[in-house]
Amino acid sequence: MKLDAKIPEGPLAEKWSKHKFNLKLVNPANKRKYDIIVVGTGLAGASAAASLAELGYNVKAFCFQDSPRRAHSIAAQGGINAAKNYRNDGDSVFRLFYDTIKGGDYRAREANVYRLAEVSVNIIDQCVAQGVPFAREYGGLLDNRSFGGAQVSRTFYARGQTGQQLLLGAYSALNRQINEGKVKMYTRSEMLDLVVVDGKAQGIVTRNLVNGKIETHAAHAVLLCTGGYGNVFYLSTNAMGSNVTAAWRAHKRGAFFGNPCYTQIHPTCIPVTGDHQSKLTLMSESLRNDGRVWVPKTVDLSQKLRNGEIKAKDIKEEDRDYFLERKYPSFGNLVPRDVASRNAKQVCDEGRGVGKSGLAVFLDFSDSINRLGKDTVAAKYGNLFDMYYQITDENPYEQPMRIYPAVHYTMGGLWVDYNLMTSVPGLYALGEANFSDHGANRLGASALMQGLADGYFVIPYTVGDYLATIGPAPINTNHPAFEQTKKEVEENIKTLLSLRGNKTVDEYHRDLGKIMWEYCGMSRSEEGLKKAKKLISDLREDFWKNAIVLGEGEEVNQSLEKAGRVADFIELGELMVDDALNRNESCGGHFREEYQTPEGEALRNDDDYAYVAAWEYKGKNQPEELHKEELVFENVKLTQRSYK
Amino acid sequence: MNLTLKVWRQKNSQTPGKFVTYKAEEISPDMSFLEMLDVVNEKLVKTQEDPIQFDHDCREGICGMCSLMINGEPHGPKRATTTCQLHMRSFKDGETIVIEPWRAAAFPVVKDLAVDRSAFDRIQQAGGYVSVGTGGVPDANEILIPKTIADEAFNSATCIGCGACVAACKNASAMLFVSAKVSQYAMLPQGQTERYERAKAMVNQMDDEGFGSCTNTYACEAQCPKEIKVTNIARMNREYFNAEFIKG
Ligand SMILES: Cc1cc2nc3c(=O)[nH]c(=O)nc-3n(C[C@H](O)[C@H](O)[C@H](O)COP(=O)(O)OP(=O)(O)OC[C@H]3O[C@@H](n4cnc5c(N)ncnc54)[C@H](O)[C@@H]3O)c2cc1C
Ligand code: SF4
Ligand code: FES
Numbered sequence: 001m002k003l004d005a006k007i008p009e010g011p012l013a014e015k016w017s018k019h020k021f022n023l024k025l026v027n028p029a030n031k032r033k034y035d036i037i038v039v040g041t042g043l044a045g046a047s048a049a050a051s052l053a054e055l056g057y058n059v060k061a062f063c064f065q066d067s068p069r070r071a072h073s074i075a076a077q078g079g080i081n082a083a084k085n086y087r088n089d090g091d092s093v094f095r096l097f098y099d100t101i102k103g104g105d106y107r108a109r110e111a112n113v114y115r116l117a118e119v120s121v122n123i124i125d126q127c128v129a130q131g132v133p134f135a136r137e138y139g140g141l142l143d144n145r146s147f148g149g150a151q152v153s154r155t156f157y158a159r160g161q162t163g164q165q166l167l168l169g170a171y172s173a174l175n176r177q178i179n180e181g182k183v184k185m186y187t188r189s190e191m192l193d194l195v196v197v198d199g200k201a202q203g204i205v206t207r208n209l210v211n212g213k214i215e216t217h218a219a220h221a222v223l224l225c226t227g228g229y230g231n232v233f234y235l236s237t238n239a240m241g242s243n244v245t246a247a248w249r250a251h252k253r254g255a256f257f258g259n260p261c262y263t264q265i266h267p268t269c270i271p272v273t274g275d276h277q278s279k280l281t282l283m284s285e286s287l288r289n290d291g292r293v294w295v296p297k298t299v300d301l302s303q304k305l306r307n308g309e310i311k312a313k314d315i316k317e318e319d320r321d322y323f324l325e326r327k328y329p330s331f332g333n334l335v336p337r338d339v340a341s342r343n344a345k346q347v348c349d350e351g352r353g354v355g356k357s358g359l360a361v362f363l364d365f366s367d368s369i370n371r372l373g374k375d376t377v378a379a380k381y382g383n384l385f386d387m388y389y390q391i392t393d394e395n396p397y398e399q400p401m402r403i404y405p406a407v408h409y410t411m412g413g414l415w416v417d418y419n420l421m422t423s424v425p426g427l428y429a430l431g432e433a434n435f436s437d438h439g440a441n442r443l444g445a446s447a448l449m450q451g452l453a454d455g456y457f458v459i460p461y462t463v464g465d466y467l468a469t470i471g472p473a474p475i476n477t478n479h480p481a482f483e484q485t486k487k488e489v490e491e492n493i494k495t496l497l498s499l500r501g502n503k504t505v506d507e508y509h510r511d512l513g514k515i516m517w518e519y520c521g522m523s524r525s526e527e528g529l530k531k532a533k534k535l536i537s538d539l540r541e542d543f544w545k546n547a548i549v550l551g552e553g554e555e556v557n558q559s560l561e562k563a564g565r566v567a568d569f570i571e572l573g574e575l576m577v578d579d580a581l582n583r584n585e586s587c588g589g590h591f592r593e594e595y596q597t598p599e600g601e602a603l604r605n606d607d608d609y610a611y612v613a614a615w616e617y618k619g620k621n622q623p624e625e626l627h628k629e630e631l632v633f634e635n636v637k638l639t640q641r642s643y644k
Numbered sequence: 645m646n647l648t649l650k651v652w653r654q655k656n657s658q659t660p661g662k663f664v665t666y667k668a669e670e671i672s673p674d675m676s677f678l679e680m681l682d683v684v685n686e687k688l689v690k691t692q693e694d695p696i697q698f699d700h701d702c703r704e705g706i707c708g709m710c711s712l713m714i715n716g717e718p719h720g721p722k723r724a725t726t727t728c729q730l731h732m733r734s735f736k737d738g739e740t741i742v743i744e745p746w747r748a749a750a751f752p753v754v755k756d757l758a759v760d761r762s763a764f765d766r767i768q769q770a771g772g773y774v775s776v777g778t779g780g781v782p783d784a785n786e787i788l789i790p791k792t793i794a795d796e797a798f799n800s801a802t803c804i805g806c807g808a809c810v811a812a813c814k815n816a817s818a819m820l821f822v823s824a825k826v827s828q829y830a831m832l833p834q835g836q837t838e839r840y841e842r843a844k845a846m847v848n849q850m851d852d853e854g855f856g857s858c859t860n861t862y863a864c865e866a867q868c869p870k871e872i873k874v875t876n877i878a879r880m881n882r883e884y885f886n887a888e889f890i891k892g
Contacts, residue, residue, distance in 0.1 A: 140788035
C-alpha cells in the first residue's frame with residue numbers, strides 16, 4: 001500500500017482554502033441520514049461531536065469517564081496558542097507555522113502545520129463566544145503570555161486551568177446538542193475494537209463499564225479522539241485512565257501508527273519521591289517565564305545540599321549555574337521542552353542535581369518575587385504554587401521549586417492524511433491520538449490548539465467529502481463483521497479473566513514503565529534499545545502467563561479494564577522501541593546518543609530520515625512493516641535548530 | 645504509618661452495602677490518599693480479593709472525578725483540597741479512617757465508593773451553555789469584559805463538578821453546583837440573551853433529578869474543594885425569580 005498524504009497543490013497559504021472549496025459537500029437535508037461515531041470527548045472529541053451535530057449529522061459519542069467533562073484535556077494548565085498578534089509584537093500565521101515546524105525539529109508536514117496556524121485565530125473567537133473566561137487586562141481585552149520555543153506572546157490562558165475552561169466550553173456545546181437530541185452520549189463506555197466492513201470503518205465494539213455488556217455500534221464514519229499514550233511509561237503527567245487501547249486496536253485492524261517513538265518529556269514536573277508514586281504532576285511551563293532554572297556549579301555543593309548540610313539560599317550567586325541562560329542566551333529559560341529536559345538530565349548526570357535523589361534542578365522565583373512583588377507572582381501562578389506546596393510540603397515562595405523532566409505528551413499517534421483520515425477509509429484520528437502536527441517535539445500550548453482545530457474547524461469539512469462519496473445508505477450492525485469482531489473481543493476478555501497468576505497488572509505496568517524510561521526515554525542508544533526489545537517481549541510472555549486478573553466480565557471490573565490497557569501498552573512499547581531503533585538520527589524528543597553535535601545537541605540526518613515512519617500491523621508475533629512518507633519542505637529551510 | 649480503614653463495600657446499586665475493615669500498612673506520609681488506597685488494593689489483588697472501587701482520573705484536583713467521604717467529610721479533612729490531592733501527612737499513625745461514597749438519592753452507588761453523578765450532566769444539558777454554533781462568531785476582542793467581572797465569573801467557573809457540595813448538605817441539595825454555572829453566564833456578556841431561560845431550565849432539571857432544597861446551612865461552601873461561594877446561590881435565586889417574573 002502506498003501512503004498518500006493528500007496534501008493539496010498550490011502555494012502554502014492557499015492550500016486549505018482551495019481544498020475546502022474542492023471537497024464534496026453533503027446537502028443539508030441529507031446530513032441527518034448519516035451517523036458518525038466519536039470516541040473520546042476531550043477537546044478534540046467534544047468539539048468534533050458538537051460541530052458535526054450542529055451541521056445535522058447524527059452523532060454517538062463515547063468516553064470511559066463518568067462524564068464527558070472529565071476527559072484528560074481538563075488537566076491542561078498553561079494555555080493555548082493563536083496567531084492573533086494582539087500584542088503587536090510581530091506574530092503572524094506564518095510565524096506560528098514557522099515556530100511549530102522548527103520546534104518540531106523539521107519532522108512535521110508543512111501543509112498541516114500551516115492550516116493549524118491559520119485556524120488558530122478562529123479558535124479563540126469561538127471559545128470566547130461560548131463564554132470561556134480567558135484572562136483579561138484592565139481595559140477588558142484578552143491577555144497573553146509567552147511560552148517556550150517562541151519569542152512572541154501568543155498564548156491565551158485562563159489562570160492555571162486553561163484546559164478545564166476550554167473543555168467546559170466544548171462540553172457546553174456538546175451538551176446543547178445532547179439536549180437537542182443530535183448527540184447520544186455514552187459515558188463509562190470503553191471502545192475495545194474497530195469494526196471494518198469491506199475495508200471501511202463502519203463501527204466499534206464497546207464494553208459498558210457498569211454492567212460489563214459488550215455492545216456494537218454502527219456508523220458511516222468513526223472518529224478516534226482518544227488522547228495520547230504517555231502512560232506506556234507508567235509514570236507520566238497523564239491522567240490515570242489515559243490509554244492507547246482504542247488507537248492500538250484500530251492499528252491492529254489496519255490503521256498505520258505514525259512515529260510511535262516521538263515522546264515529549266516535559267522539563268518542569270515535580271520529581272519522583274518513591275515507589276508508591278502513581279503519577280507525576282506537571283508544573284506548567286508558563287513558570288519558566290518568571291522562574292530561573294539552576295543547579296550548583298560544583299558537585300561538591302550539590303552533595304552538601306543533598307545531605308541537608310546547606311540550603312539553596314546558602315549558595316552564593318557566583319556558585320550557581322543558570323545553565324539554560326548560560327547556554328542559550330537568546331531563549332534562556334524558554335528554550336523548547338526537549339532542549340530544557342535534556343540539559344536538566346545532563347547536569348544531574350554530572351552529579352550536580354539537587355533534592356535527596358539528586359534527580360532534580362531548581363526553578364527559582366526569588367528574583368521575580370523581588371522584582372514584581374509576591375502578590376503579582378501569586379496572581380499569575382498562585383494555584384500552581386499551592387499545588388506544589390500541597391504535594392511536596394515545601395513553600396515555593398520561600399525556597400526554590402525542585403523540578404525534573406517527566407513524560408508528558410506523545411507526538412506519535414495514528415497516521416492520518418491531510419483530511420485526518422487514517423489508512424483505514426472512514427476512520428479518522430483527531431487531537432493527541434493522531435501524529436499530525438508537532439513533528440518530533442511539540443511546543444507548549446499547541447496541543448489544545450490542535451485538538452480544537454481538528455474538532456471545530458477541520459473535521460466538519462473533511463468528513464463530509466468522504467460521506468458524500470460513500471452515500472447515505474443506512475449502515476447497521478447486521479453485517480457479520482460486527483458479530484465476528486464482538487466475538488473476538490469477548491474471547492480476549494475471557495482469556496484475560498482466566499489469568500490467575502501471582503503478579504498484579506500494576507506490577508507489570510511499573511516494570512514496563514521502567515524499561516521504557518530507561519531505554520526509550522530522554523536518551524536512547526542502539527544497545528539499550530535492543531536490550532529493551534528483549535525485556536519487553538519477555539514481559540509480554542510473562543504477562544499472559546502470570547498476571548492476576550480478578551472478577552467477572554458482567555460487572556464493574558477495574559482489574560479487567562487495567563489488564564486490557566496494560567496488555568496493549570506492552571505491545572505498543574515494542575513498536576516504540578522498533579521505531580526508535582529504526583531512526584538513526586536525533587530529532588526533537590528522540591535523542592539517540594550516537595547522533596549528537598559536539599555541543600551535545602540533537603543531530604538530525606535530513607538526507608535519510610526526513611520522513612514519517614508509518615507502521616503497519618502484520619499479525620501476531622510478526623514484525624511490523626515500515627512505510628515512509630517523505631516530508632517535503634518548500635517554505636522553510638532545514639537548519640540545525642539553534643536557540644542560542 | 646499504619647492505619648485501619650473502614651470502607652463501604654457495595655456490589656452495585658441493587659445490593660445493600662456494608663462496612664469492611666482493612667489494614668493499611670507501611671504507608672508513607674508523602675503518599676496521596678488515593679495512593680494509599682492503591683497500596684491496599686494491590687494487596688487485595690495479590691490475595692485474590694476484589695479490590696475497592698473508587699473513581700479517580702487526573703489526580704491533580706481538576707477533573708472532579710475523585711470523591712470519597714473521609715471521616716464524614718467530603719474530600720477529607722483538608723480545606724480546598726480534593727481527595728486526590730490530600731496527603732497522608734494529614735493523618736496520624738494508628739488512626740482509624742472511615743471511607744464512604746457520596747450519599748444522595750440523586751447519586752446512586754455504582755460500586756463501593758463510586759457513584760453515578762450523571763444528574764449533574766443532565767442539569768448542564770438542560771441549559772448550561774451559550775447557544776452559539778461553530779463558526780460565524782465575532783473577533784474575540786470585540787467582546788470587552790472588565791477584568792473585575794471576568795475575575796468574578798472565573799471564580800464561579802472553577803467548579804469541577806465533583807458533587808462534594810451535595811454530599812456535604814443534609815438535604816443533598818445541588819444548589820452550589822448549579823448556581824456556579826448559572827452565575828458564570830449571568831455575569832458574562834455572552835450569557836445575557838438566554839440568562840433567564842437558562843436559570844429556569846437548569847433549576848427545573850435540578851428539581852426533577854431529586855436533589856433536596858437549600859436551607860442555607862452553607863455546609864457546601866465549607867466543603868467545596870474549589871471554594872465556590874454561596875453568594876452564587878443568592879445570585880441564582882435572583883435569576884430564577886426574574887425568570888418567573890419576566891416570563892410569568
Ligand atoms: C498535565 C497536563 C498539562 C497540559 N497542559 C497543556 C497546555 O497548557 N497547553 C496545551 O496546549 N497542551 C497541554 N497539555 C496537552 C493537552 O492537554 C492534551 O494533549 C490534549 O488535551 C489532548 O486532548 P484530546 O482531546 O486529544 O484527548 P483527551 O483529552 O485525552 O481525551 C481523550 C478522550 O478519549 C476517551 N477515551 C480514551 N480511550 C477510550 C476508549 N478506549 N474508549 C472510549 N473512550 C476513550 C476519554 O474518555 C476522553 O474522553 C497538557 C497535558 C497534560 C498531561
Ligand atoms: S460547587 Fe464545589 S463541591 Fe460542588 S461540584 Fe462544584 S467544585 Fe464540587
Ligand atoms: S482525580 Fe481528578 S480531581 Fe481528583
